[in-house]
Amino acid sequence: MPGKSFYGLNALNQDSEKRRIPVTPMKDTIKIMILSAARDAHEKGILPSRDFPEVFLETPKIEAHGDFSTNFALISASVQKMSPKKIAEAVVDRLEDVRNWIESVEVAGPGFINFHLHPSAWHHVLEAVHTQGKRYGAVDLGKGRRIQVEYVSSNPTGPLHVGHGRGAAVGDSVANILSFCGYDVQKEYYINDSGRQIETLGRSVFLRLKALLGDTEPFPKECYQGGYIRDLAREILELKGRGMALGPEAEGITFCARYAAGKITEGMREDLVRFGVTFDRWFSEQSLYDAKKVDRTLSELKARDVVYEKDGALWFRTSAYGDEKDRVVVRNGGQPTYFASDIAYHRDKFERGFEKVIDVWGADHHGYIPRMEAAVEALGNARGRFKVILVQLVNLLRGGLPVAMSTRAGEFVTLREVIDEVGKDAARFLFLTRHHESPLDFDLDLAKKQSNENPVYYVQYVHARISSILKVGKERGIEDASFSEETASLLLAHEEIQLLKALSTYPDVIRQGAVFMEPHRVTFYLMDLASLFHAYYNKHRVLTDDPALTHARVSLILAIKEVIQNGLFLLGVSAPEKM
RNA sequence: GCGCCCGUAGCUCAGUGGAUAGAGCGCCGGACUACGAAUCCGUAGGCCACAGGUUCAAAUCCUGUCGGGCGUACCA
Numbered sequence: 304m305p306g307k308s309f310y311g312l313n314a315l316n317q318d319s320e321k322r323r324i325p326v327t328p329m330k331d332t333i334k335i336m337i338l339s340a341a342r343d344a345h346e347k348g349i350l351p352s353r354d355f356p357e358v359f360l361e362t363p364k365i366e367a368h369g370d371f372s373t374n375f376a377l378i379s380a381s382v383q384k385m386s387p388k389k390i391a392e393a394v395v396d397r398l399e400d401v402r403n404w405i406e407s408v409e410v411a412g413p414g415f416i417n418f419h420l421h422p423s424a425w426h427h428v429l430e431a432v433h434t435q436g437k438r439y440g441a442v443d444l445g446k447g448r449r450i451q452v453e454y455v456s457s458n459p460t461g462p463l464h465v466g467h468g469r470g471a472a473v474g475d476s477v478a479n480i481l482s483f484c485g486y487d488v489q490k491e492y493y494i495n496d497s498g499r500q501i502e503t504l505g506r507s508v509f510l511r512l513k514a515l516l517g518d519t520e521p522f523p524k525e526c527y528q529g530g531y532i533r534d535l536a537r538e539i540l541e542l543k544g545r546g547m548a549l550g551p552e553a554e555g556i557t558f559c560a561r562y563a564a565g566k567i568t569e570g571m572r573e574d575l576v577r578f579g580v581t582f583d584r585w586f587s588e589q590s591l592y593d594a595k596k597v598d599r600t601l602s603e604l605k606a607r608d609v610v611y612e613k614d615g616a617l618w619f620r621t622s623a624y625g626d627e628k629d630r631v632v633v634r635n636g637g638q639p640t641y642f643a644s645d646i647a648y649h650r651d652k653f654e655r656g657f658e659k660v661i662d663v664w665g666a667d668h669h670g671y672i673p674r675m676e677a678a679v680e681a682l683g684n685a686r687g688r689f690k691v692i693l694v695q696l697v698n699l700l701r702g703g704l705p706v707a708m709s710t711r712a713g714e715f716v717t718l719r720e721v722i723d724e725v726g727k728d729a730a731r732f733l734f735l736t737r738h739h740e741s742p743l744d745f746d747l748d749l750a751k752k753q754s755n756e757n758p759v760y761y762v763q764y765v766h767a768r769i770s771s772i773l774k775v776g777k778e779r780g781i782e783d784a785s786f787s788e789e790t791a792s793l794l795l796a797h798e799e800i801q802l803l804k805a806l807s808t809y810p811d812v813i814r815q816g817a818v819f820m821e822p823h824r825v826t827f828y829l830m831d832l833a834s835l836f837h838a839y840y841n842k843h844r845v846l847t848d849d850p851a852l853t854h855a856r857v858s859l860i861l862a863i864k865e866v867i868q869n870g871l872f873l874l875g876v877s878a879p880e881k882m
Numbered sequence: 883g884c885g886c887c888c889g890u891a892g893c894u895c896a897g898u899g900g901a902u903a904g905a906g907c908g909c910c911g912g913a914c915u916a917c918g919a920a921u922c923c924g925u926a927g928g929c930c931a932c933a934g935g936u937u938c939a940a941a942u943c944c945u946g947u948c949g950g951g952c953g954u955a956c957c958a
Contacts, residue, residue, distance in 0.1 A: 359900090361900080363900095363901075364901085364902085364903085364904080365901075365902070368901070372900090372901085374899090374900060374939090377900080377938065377939075378899095378938095380938070381937095381938090386938095387938070411901080412900090412901055413900090413901080413938065413939075414938085415900080415901070458958070495958075498957095498958085499957075499958085500957085500958065614956085615956090616956050617956095618956095627884075627885070627954080628954095630955095630956095631955085631956045632956095633956085634956040635956060636956080638956080640956065640957090640958095641957080641958055642958095645958095666886090666887070666951090666952065666953090667952060667953070667958095668953085668958080669885090669886055669887075669952070669953060670885075670886075670952085670953040670954055671953090671958085672886085673885090673886095693886085693887075695887075695888090695951090695952090696951085696952085703893095736894095736895080736906095737894090737895070737896095738895090738896085740887060740888080741887085741888070741895080742887090742888080742951075743894095744894070749907095752920090753920050756906085756907060756908095757920080758906075760920050761906095761920075761921090763920085764918085764920055764921075767918075767920090768917085768918060768920095768921085769917095771917070771918055772917045772918085773917090774917090775917050775918095776917075779917095815898070818898085819898070823896085824896095827895095827896060827897095827905085830905080830906080831905080834905085834906095837921055837922065838921090838922065838923085840917085840918095840921075840922080841913085841919090841921065841922040841923080842922080842923090844916075844917065845917055846916090846917050847917095860917095881918090882918085882920070
């Protein structure tokens with residue numbers, strides 16, 4: 304116990320030590336200032352209650368309201384039974400500006416406390432970015448805890464289309480952000496390589512195969528219509544000869560199903576690699592059956608007494624866990640439903656030791672969420688350990704007009720085609736320019752445009768531009784761009800302070816992106832930062848006649864480059880040196 | 883019918899209860915003999931769908947209404 308307080312004193316008293324730990328974001332430091340001022344006011348008997356709310360510090364939209372502002376006094380009013388203004392004044396009177404950051408503090412409006420900081424306060428941000436480098440913004444939320452993100456998981460019955468691309472972009476970026484924030488993340492793809500759909504796939508290919516040999520039987524509507532089915536049939540014909548089509552149907556279908564599913568899965572894997580998405584594991588549904596895990600799951604459900612028989616089928620009492628009705632897990636006839644294997648799959652995930660399990664689903668599956676949550680809970684896992692991220696659909700446009708897509712007719716624009724046409728970077732970035740639950744118009748023509756209409760290049764251009772400046776700088780003999788307190792203090796232009804402020808909020812953006820699992824926050828942040836940089840660039844020269852100022856500015860743009868690169872990486876987008 | 887998501891500038895969208903609601907695009911007018919003009923600067927544009935409620939404070943939370951999307955299978 305004595306050690307603890309000693310440590311605290313020690314850390315506060317040594318000025319030089321203090322300077323070496325600018326790692327604490329500015330906001331936290333100011334929050335602590337406010338709290339200790341409030342405590343002090345309480346001890347002096349000015350504030351009656353010692354029950355203080357959490358301090359929210361925000362950056363006001365209006366510059367006249369300061370660099371930071373807090374509603375602390377307002378939300379304390381009811382507890383303290385005092386007017387917000389009086390509380391605010393009591394706090395302001397006792398603020399101890401240990402780091403000498405504060406230029407002025409004022410009580411404004413109904414009781415806001417507004418902080419105006421010295422420009423020098425912001426220079427520490429630059430130090431933080433330089434010392435932390437690639438780790439800048441990496442708030443440790445996960446502390447090494449294991450989390451799994453499962454995404455795409457498209458059935459191997461046809462190629463990936465644009466909608467899957469959005470799911471891939473969102474899932475992959477969420478996984479990246481969580482990983483950056485200290486979680487031990489596993490990226491997984493679930494392959495539905497079993498059941499009725501796969502049988503239909505096999506039948507489709509088998510029938511096309513027979514047709515190749517002159518069979519005139521009409522092709523059923525419920526079969527997969529796409530041209531890729533014929534291609535697969537041709538491959539099989541080449542591989543196995545005519546015997547396959549003429550032999551027993553059941554065997555033919557089974558072979559075709561397995562062959563087609565394997566081929567299609569392989570194709571999806573290749574498309575995803577081109578898209579910059581790689582998984583740690585591809586998990587086969589069939590493997591659950593092979594390992595008897597579906598059976599064992601059903602036994603466990605029986606043991607837990609959450610299933611019952613009715614009309615010859617086995618029902619899961621999901622309604623007892625918030626679902627609107629009970630669901631069948633084994634059909635009349637003994638066939639397990641997909642729900643059964645999904646339960647087994649999620650049981651397996653938790654058995655593998657993940658503390659949290661995230662599924663990224665298309666919005667058309669949202670009706671499935673309550674039953675899956677019910678299942679997870681019925682198996683003894685706390686509700687919060689399972690989360691579904693819903694991704695809304697994508698409307699594909701070309702020049703503002705919708706591109707006709709019909710999955711059933713087999714006419715759709717594949718993800719592969721989109722990547723080939725607009726490029727991986729543009730596609731991934733644009734998929735992340737919306738909240739994932741908001742529908743997205745994806746315009747192929749716009750995605751290709753190398754103009755201000757296309758935000759990808761706007762952000763990447765910052766990186767290329769800075770790289771270019773650094774190159775020129777190097778030619779002029781500027782080698783050292785490391786942080787230095789003396790030169791950093793020369794960064795006093797309004798645009799420079801704005802950039803430093805923007806850099807200081809990056810950790811917050813990342814934290815929110817991780818907590819809410821919303822990568823679009825990073826996208827928007829990057830566009831804002833890019834905008835500030837471009838404005839700065841057009842107004843000020845980085846490479847000047849003044850060596851000290853040049854050094855300061857080079858170290859500033861280096862920090863911007865670092866953050867841009869880092870943010871783009873989290874989105875799965877490259878940061879080019881040249882464009 | 884019931885459930886979920888959405889309704890914010892002409893268009894596409896941000897906005898975890900805070901002060902005067904923000905971007906981009908589009909329109910119009912400007913800025914390169916200097917580090918990359920894929921850039922920048924300047925105007926204009928709003929009953930945050932509507933009506934109540936909660937509170938010091940609501941685009942944000944609650945209830946209802948209207949409009950759009952999706953779901954509501956012994957399909958996935």
